[in-house]
Amino acid sequence: MTNHLDALRDIVGAANIATGSDCDKWNHDWMGDYHFSPLAVVRPANTDEVSRVMQLAHEVGLPVVPVSGNTGLAGGTYADGAVMLSLDRMNTIREIRAESRIAIVEAGVILYALSTAAQDHGLLFPMTFGARGSAMIGGILSTNAGGSNVLRYGNTRDLCMGVEVVLADGRVMDLMSELHKDNSGLNLRNLVIGAEGTLGIITAAVMKLAPQPLAYATAMLAVPHLSDAVGLLNQLQKITGGAVSAFEYMPKSYISRYLATIAGAKPPFEGSHDVNILVEVGATAPRDATPQDDGSVPIVSLLETELARMLEIGTLRDAVIAQNDAQRAEMWARREAAAEVTSAQQPMINNDVCVGIDKVETFLTTAIARIQAIDPEATDTCVSHLGDGNVHYIIFPSSADPELRDKLVETVEDVVQSLGGSFSAEHGIGLSKLPSMRRRKDPVALDVMRAIKAALDPKGILNPGKVIPR
Amino acid sequence: MTNHLDALRDIVGAANIATGSDCDKWNHDWMGDYHFSPLAVVRPANTDEVSRVMQLAHEVGLPVVPVSGNTGLAGGTYADGAVMLSLDRMNTIREIRAESRIAIVEAGVILYALSTAAQDHGLLFPMTFGARGSAMIGGILSTNAGGSNVLRYGNTRDLCMGVEVVLADGRVMDLMSELHKDNSGLNLRNLVIGAEGTLGIITAAVMKLAPQPLAYATAMLAVPHLSDAVGLLNQLQKITGGAVSAFEYMPKSYISRYLATIAGAKPPFEGSHDVNILVEVGATAPRDATPQDDGSVPIVSLLETELARMLEIGTLRDAVIAQNDAQRAEMWARREAAAEVTSAQQPMINNDVCVGIDKVETFLTTAIARIQAIDPEATDTCVSHLGDGNVHYIIFPSSADPELRDKLVETVEDVVQSLGGSFSAEHGIGLSKLPSMRRRKDPVALDVMRAIKAALDPKGILNPGKVIPR
Structure with missing residues (x-):
């Protein structure tokens, strides 16, 4: 092992390799669910150094776990x-x-840095979520991150035109396309x-x-009723020509918890409602x-008029439009306090x-009934990117018993x-969802994933033990 | 072989297998570039029959070429x-x-049938191109078809949420997701x-x-100038909030040929211009x-006002807005006469x-100079989906000499x-672009494709000899 460390040091330089207690920054996941002892942390300066690290690792059979912002939620950077x-x-x-509306970036660029740079050009990089100040493009791509704007702009995969990837054996695959159309073989x-570093290490990308x-x-x-929400979304998309960028659901149970937990929290409405969007x-x-001359902003007026109509005919119980940036920020703060x-x-x-976006209500009513049949004292809440069918569904069980949890x-x-839904919407599989993956994913698809993994990483050194159950 | 035909007949029924001259409908490609003698054409009724055909083929090593509308342009259905x-x-x-804005369809549904069915629900299936009356969903998916609306709606891949696939050995892989977010392992x-039937046979899809x-x-x-076009596109996207669905370029050389070739053809403008969009x-x-009360349609008025402004400041040399459906159809007919x-x-x-959309002009001026340096009498023309950088670039060489053609x-x-462009934008690779694939695709990417193909189709029976050069 000492020889391997020396060889790694030769590649990245002594200042860019950490071992032992110098690894404290990296030896756990963000949530604190996993703690581990990496052999070393290496910090290459460029694609060539990444390639040389992988050549060495492939030669001697060293497992390699890529890490960028380390803000994942599924233990994907576990690296004992x-x-x-x-x-x-x-x-x-x-x-x-x-x-051309493209940005060419290296994998270690922090999401917030790209957002800011785009803004300086009068443009938007639409991906955003809580960890934007730490998460890096490499990790966002590797996990196909989602967030609150997927409804309008898609997941990370939809925002990427090209990637550069270092393979398990150190070869560099150049897919740095800037093209809107490129049908030249298999789409690698x-x-x-979204492969979470199991097939290669993304080193650069065209976004x-x-x-x-x-x-x-x-x-x-x-x-x-929640069942009215899809019709409401479609109507708002219609009047705005498809410009709805967020459609987030918070049930009464979430609002109550929000008011009880956060100092200075304000309720969204005077009264209390079951379905808050x-x-x-x-x-x-x-x-x-x-x-306009009267100070009104046309898009706000358009929404106001439509909401007034909906209030009158009973489609809505209540509605509040943000009149300024502070009110907008308050609305978002209520949603972003979820964690x-x-x-x-x-x-x-x-x-x-x-x-499916038309099945969220059925999911929620069925889930709590089934849960309380097992654990009568359990309660639940959720926040949901309702516009794309993604529910962050929270259970509060009566005890921390691991068996109950699993059940x-x-x-x-x-x-x-x-x-027909998915047990992993946007957080990925990593380590923590491997059991679900084994139980729930189509077994033929799992076999195909295993075959691809074996073909591209025959020694199994790239983020071993993640994503694909054995 | 007789035994194999008997076995195939047992699976699909005698009425649904063709051999010899009964294969006339299938034994050539649409362009007439390829003629061949299939062993048989089988027409399964459902996924189970497809699976059983593939099980048999895998067992005895029979090559299988999937075909749907057979309107491909790269010889992808060659099946000697x-x-x-x-x-x-x-x-x-x-x-x-x-x-929920989804359609669940079988692979043999004709594009036009899906478009019509969507329309009956007040919705749009945005994929459209010349062969829409014959092309089927299976082929459109397998070739990741493009067309004129990619600018706004994306390629076929962007319009698909889930697929069902029969693998080389007959196993059925169920990826029939209706989900906007699903990070459950490798994205198969x-x-x-876009794999053109080399990895599996798509039997159904969620669109x-x-x-x-x-x-x-x-x-x-x-x-x-063509170099002004990207700025023009961005400005039109800005004023319409991103609602531009087509942005098609026709040079003077194309307009001249159109007027000379098509009976009753009308020029787009009174004068003749280099850059027609x-x-x-x-x-x-x-x-x-x-x-509105005066009969005007707001989106048309908006465009009119902007074009008048552009004419005044010299951004445009001329502009004509379609005043009715007939004039719109005439504009599209001019473009769709390209073949x-x-x-x-x-x-x-x-x-x-x-x-890249900002490199089309450089491509065109460089290409003709390089071509005429080789063949001084050669001329060129093009039509281009300029909004996505896709150029259908036509050369008229001085002779049909195959060596000159290759050069x-x-x-x-x-x-x-x-x-940094692609030698295959939307037509795919099939057989005809295999030499280009060998010459131009990143060699590491080619190796990865070979590894995946070997892992998923170890006997090489699925559309053999296509897409991935040996």
Whole structure:
């Protein structure tokens, strides 16, 4: 092993390799669910160094776990005894071509840095979520991150045009395309994206940018029934020409917990409602965004008129439109407090699931009935990216008993599966969802994944033991 | 072989297997570039029959070539001595869920049938191209078809949420997801899409639908320089909030050939211009589409005002807006005559290439200079989906000499490659682009494709000899 460390040191330089207690920054996951002892953390400066690290690892059979921002939620960077390969020094935004709306970036660029750089060009990099100040492009691509704007802009995969990938044996695969159309053989880019570092290490990427919205119309809506929500979303998409960028559901149980947990929290409405929805419309056309003589903003007026109509005919129980940035921020703060609000009560079980957007209500009513049949004292809550069917479904069981936990998780999975849904919407598999993957994924698909993994990483050194159950 | 035919007959029924001259409908490609003798054509009724055909083929080592509408342009259905597996009997639209905007279809559904069914639900299936009356969903997915609306709606891959796939050994892989978010392991759906039947046979799919535009604003624009076009596109996207669905370039050379070739053809403008662009904006919001008291349609008025401004400041040389459906149809007919117009002069070489949208002009000026340095009498023309960088670049060489042809094709590829472009934008590889694939694709990517192919189809029976050069 000492020889291997020397060889790694020769590649990245003594200043860029950490061992023992110097690994403290990397030897656990963000949530604190996993703690481990990496053999070393290496921090290559460029693709060539990544390639040489992988050549060495392949030659001697060293396991390698790539890490960028380390903000994953599924234990994907667990690296006991392995070399952690940190992309953090490869953090250059190589180029932004505003007219073509692309950014060429290295894997270690922090999400927030790319967002800011895009903004400086009058453009938007639409991916955003809580960890944006730490998460890096390499990890976002490797986990195909989602977030609150997927409804309008898609997942990370939809925002990527090209990647550069270092394979298990150190070869560099150049797929750095800037092309909207490229039918030249098997689509390897989409295979590597979301593979959580099991097939290769993404070192650079070509990302898509979008026009920066010039104005937002943001509102809180109270709807009589969750089953009305899809119709409501479609109607709002219709009047805005498809400009709805967020459609987030918070049930009464979440709002109550929010008010009880967060200091200074304000309720969304005077009264209390079962179904609370945060909707945001981003206007990119000047005619929608330019303030009129009376100070009104057309996109806001359009939403106001429609919501007034809906209140009158009873489609809505209540509605509040943000009148300024502070009110908009308050609406978002209520939604973004989810991690803090739901973790305030322990034990809790966080299920990141997805069903068809017309099946969310069925999922929620079925799940709690099935859960309480097992654990009568259990309660639940959720926040949901309702516009894309993604539910962060939280169970508060009566005890921390691991067997009960497993049983409840399996129960949620049963319900999800019966509705054709997924047990992992946006957090990925990593280590923590391997049992679900084994139980729930189509067995033929699992076999195909194993065959591809064996073909591309025959020694099994790339993020071993993750994503694909043995 | 007789035994194999008997076994195939047992699976699909005697009425659904063709041999010898009964194969006339299938024994050539659409363009007539390839003629061949299939061992048989089998027409299974359902996924189970497809699976049993593949089990048999795998057991005895029979090559199998899937075929649906057979309108491909790269010889992908060449099947000399192979079993052709036609999906044409699996043509049921199983379900359209309008609220969720999805269609669940079998692989043999004809594109036009899906478009019509979506329209009946007030929705749009956005994929469209010349062969829409014959092309089937299975083939569209297998080739990741493109067309004129990619700018707004993406390629076929972007319109698909789930697939069912029969593997080389007959196992059925169920990836029939209806989910906007599903991070459960390697993305096998996107790998099978665009694989041209080399990894599996797509038997069913979940496709995305979009709101039907309520009104179109369609115009022909004459621009001083092609280099101004990207700025023009961005400006039109800005004023319409991203509603431009087509942005098609026709040079003067194409317009001249169109006028000379097509009976009754009318020029786009009174004068003749170097750079002619067909632009179309689809308005889905009632406020953009509802006729006003004076009969004007807001989206058309918006475009009119902007084009008048551009004419005044010299951004445009000329502009004509379609005032009715007939004028819109005339504009599209001019563009859609491309196959007829360009094949009127022989010999011709059709190159389906893609470059970054800001590099189309450089590509065109460099290509013709390089071509005429080799063949001084050669001329060129093109039509281009300029909004996505896809150029159908046509060379008329001075002779049909195959060596000259190869040299000119390689020259075009040189220019494309020097600009980071692709030698195959939307037509795929099939047989005809195998040499280009060998020459131009990243060699590491080719190796990875070979490894995946060998892992999933170890006997090499699925569409053998296509897409991936040996």
